[in-house]
Amino acid sequence: MKVRVGARTDVGVVRDQNEDGYLAEGPLFAVADGMGGHQGGEVASQVALETVAAMAREQGPTLDLDAAIRAANDAILARASGDRDLEGMGTTLTIVREEDGRITIAHVGDSRAYLLRDGDLRQLTEDHTLVHRMVTEGKLTEAEAKIHPHRSILTRALGVEPGIQVDVDARQVSVGDRIMLCSDGLTGMVGEQQIEEILKSEPDPQKAADLLVDEANRAGGQDNITVVILDLDKGDAPAASTTEAGPTERVTVAAPPALETERVDLRAGDRGRWVRWAVRIGVGVALVIVAIFAARAYLGTQWFVGIQEDRVAIFNGIPTTFLGFDLFSLAETTDIPADEARGAGVQWRGLGEGITASSEEDARAIVRQIEEDIGRSP
Ligand code: MG
Numbered sequence: 001m002k003v004r005v006g007a008r009t010d011v012g013v014v015r016d017q018n019e020d021g022y023l024a025e026g027p028l029f030a031v032a033d034g035m036g037g038h039q040g041g042e043v044a045s046q047v048a049l050e051t052v053a054a055m056a057r058e059q060g061p062t063l064d065l066d067a068a069i070r071a072a073n074d075a076i077l078a079r080a081s082g083d084r085d086l087e088g089m090g091t092t093l094t095i096v097r098e099e100d101g102r103i104t105i106a107h108v109g110d111s112r113a114y115l116l117r118d119g120d121l122r123q124l125t126e127d128h129t130l131v132h133r134m135v136t137e138g139k140l141t142e143a144e145a146k147i148h149p150h151r152s153i154l155t156r157a158l159g160v161e162p163g164i165q166v167d168v169d170a171r172q173v174s175v176g177d178r179i180m181l182c183s184d185g186l187t188g189m190v191g192e193q194q195i196e197e198i199l200k201s202e203p204d205p206q207k208a209a210d211l212l213v214d215e216a217n218r219a220g221g222q223d224n225i226t227v228v229i230l231d232l233d234k235g236d237a238p239a240a241s242t243t244e245a246g247p248t249e250r251v252t253v254a255a256p257p258a259l260e261t262e263r264v265d266l267r268a269g270d271r272g273r274w275v276r277w278a279v280r281i282g283v284g285v286a287l288v289i290v291a292i293f294a295a296r297a298y299l300g301t302q303w304f305v306g307i308q309e310d311r312v313a314i315f316n317g318i319p320t321t322f323l324g325f326d327l328f329s330l331a332e333t334t335d336i337p338a339d340e341a342r343g344a345g346v347q348w349r350g351l352g353e354g355i356t357a358s359s360e361e362d363a364r365a366i367v368r369q370i371e372e373d374i375g376r377s378p
Pocket of ligand 1: 033183184185224
């Protein structure tokens with residue numbers, strides 16, 4: 001069987017770093033979605049992919065994918081230890097290997113593998129997320145999970161602790177099957193129905209990958225987006241074709257158009273020029289005032305749970321500093337020690353960076369969940 005490959009990774013519209021990565025070295029294909037402050041996320045996904053690629057080159061088709069992911073996990077932990085900037089970095093990793101009409105999938109996290117067969121799209125991996133666990137426990141419906149504010153909180157990821165549990169699955173594939181690997185930057189922005197439509201209507205794997213990334217960006221591009229598509233074709237090429245991992249394409253957000261400058265009328269006297277300048281300055285000041293009020297109104301409706309003096313706390317605003325100003329204020333403190341909370345589960349590791357809540361009530365619900373997770377009854 002021959003594999004035709006299309007692949008693309010993109011920073012998206014909102015983020016300024018691409019922490020996703022992919023591997024397309026037939027017969028091995030993988031997607032990794034890194035997380036962690038500073039350069040951490042980028043380093044974690046790269047270390048994971050490089051570890052697996054190096055092992056594959058050494059061991060060839062005998063490579064045990066479960067062992068490869070566990071080795072990648074160890075490599076990330078080793079790299080993070082002793083480097084404060086990389087501490088707490090992690091990544092998802094979803095690998096597919098194709099051999100003789102069979103694929104093996106090894107997976108940790110919320111990146112996904114899909115199979116498009118006879119026009120039907122099916123997810124082959126299970127998300128290791130808090131919301132997915134709540135769905136299986138009957139606490140949430142699928143529809144609620146899709147829009148849940150904490151849908152990206154992972155229950156399993158590489159880089160968290162030694163001895164990771166890996167999902168491994170194998171299945172037969174046939175000519176005409178299309179496999180897609182992707183990060184949550186695609187599935188978080190584009191519905192499965194629409195993904196299926198695009199995969200069905202575009203036969204070229206590279207063009208299909210490009211269309212999917214474009215669609216995620218059109219929908220808002222709130223996260224990094226990575227798509228790898230494998231088309232299983234007739235043919236007896238021994239190894240799968242490979243596409244070069246191209247440079248990360250950046251999508252530039254169009255800057256707001258500057259105030260249109262009037263064409264200077266050379267004949268206009270000084271008085272006309274002064275009036276025009278006065279009008280421009282007046283408009284500029286008015287725009288700044290409107291922007292400040294809009295920003296204050298917006299920040300007033302935003303909430304997150306973070307850390308204040310080593311204690312878990314609720315904040316109003318967004319966990320960011322802009323031009324030296326904090327875009328948040330402390331709303332409420334608790335007596336929960338931050339270290340204890342961070343140690344209570346993967347989902348609380350991001351407390352230092354702030355965990356976004358959809359409302360003040362939601363922020364309190366997060367605090368209650370933390371209390372529960374550290375074994376305190378609220
Ligand atoms: Mg992501």
